[in-house]
Each structure stands twice: as C-alpha cells, then as structure tokens.
Amino acid sequence: MKDKPCIDRAIIDKLVELGGTGLLQKMLAIFLENTPGKILIIQEGLAVGDYPAIANAAHSLLSSTGNIGAQQLYALCHTIEQKARQRDEDELPRLIEALPTSYQALMEALAHLKDEKQYETNRSG
C-alpha cells in the first residue's frame, strides 16, 4: 500500500475544476471532521471483536478517502473491510495498527498541498 502516492493529485485537481477551491476545502473539512471517529470505531471494534462494525466503518471510509484521492488510506480501508468480513484475526491487528500512521501521512500531504501557494492562486474560482 505504501507504494501508492499518499494523494492522487489528479483527483484534487478534478475537485477544484468542478467546484473551485471552495468545494475542495469543504470536502476536506468534512473528511477531517468525520474520519478520526471512524478510525476510532475500527480500533474499538478490534478491541471487542466486533467485525461488522469494523467492516462498516472501513466501508464508509472508502468513498470518503476515494473522493479526495487519499490512495494509501483508501487501499488500507479496502483491505481492512475485506479482512473484517472474513473475520481474519491474524491480519486485522497489523492493518488497523497502520491506520493512524496512514492518516497522519495524509495530514502531512494535505498540509503540504495547502502550502503550495501558487496552487490556490492559480486555481481559485
């Protein structure tokens, strides 16, 4: 999963093309508001062996991560959903342990994107 770039820049560009930086900012705000809670549901699900809860939360994160081109996190959530549906007790702890790291890497990539001043000035609207 780490061979994928953290963010697919083409998808970010598409969002900006569709609705300007306003749409991108709103999409990111919703993502940042909702994602930590879903990661927590996955972690708690692992602690109590609630595999449907893990699968549902990971599934919900699929479209959210896909919408903003968060490729690494998308791939990780996809694998977690599959393993949770298979009740794979061996693989899930390692995968779920990687979630906060992957989310943090995404935060850093998004911060880097925000810092690219020319990005917003060239594409605003």
Added chain:
Amino acid sequence: MKRIALVEDNPDNRLLVQAMLDDRYTIIEYENGKDALEGIAQDKPDLVLLDISLPGMDGEEVLSQIRADERLKDLYIIALTAHAMAGDREHFLQLGFDNYISKPILDMQLLIETIEYGLSR
C-alpha cells in the same frame, strides 16, 4: 428541471453529487432510508440515487419498500456503492435496481449519462 432524490448518509458524497449535478437537476437530499421513503412518497422525484450502505434501514430495504408501493414501483433507481466488486452489477440488478454506479464517483460524465439514460426510460 428534473428532480432527483439522493439518499446518502455521507455528507461528503452528498456535497460531491450536488456539485456535479445541481446546475442540471433539482437534488432532494435524504440522509437515511426512513426519511427517504417518506420524502419520495410525497415528492415523487423523477429518479433516485440510492446508497446501499445506509445506517439502520439499508438501501436494499429502501428499494424493496419502493418496489412494493404501487405509486412508486416504477421509479428508476440507481444503486450507489463504494468499491465495486466483480459481480456487484449483476447482484444489484437482480435485486431490482435499474442501474449501478460505484463510489467514489469520479466520472461526472458517466454519472450524468447514467441519469439521462434513466430519465429517458
């Protein structure tokens, strides 16, 4: 302007679909199956975009109740689901959906073409 019911619990998905469609159609949003069933019966939209993984009453149950309602049973209903798997399309068509779009919805043109096809039926 044709009216489309969007049944989707994730706010980012609703925002994205709105951004893609709101200059062409009137979008009526519902966050859960119960509200959708009440609203669709009242508003009678021209087409429904229906998420499968809704909390509580899921998309399959919403579909089933719409198909069981004499006034609504012919509505064109497009299933929305994250991460398409092999065989998903056939599965959803067998359930009674008219068409199927996988999320994330990245191809606006495909979404519009699928909707236009449904509206022309």
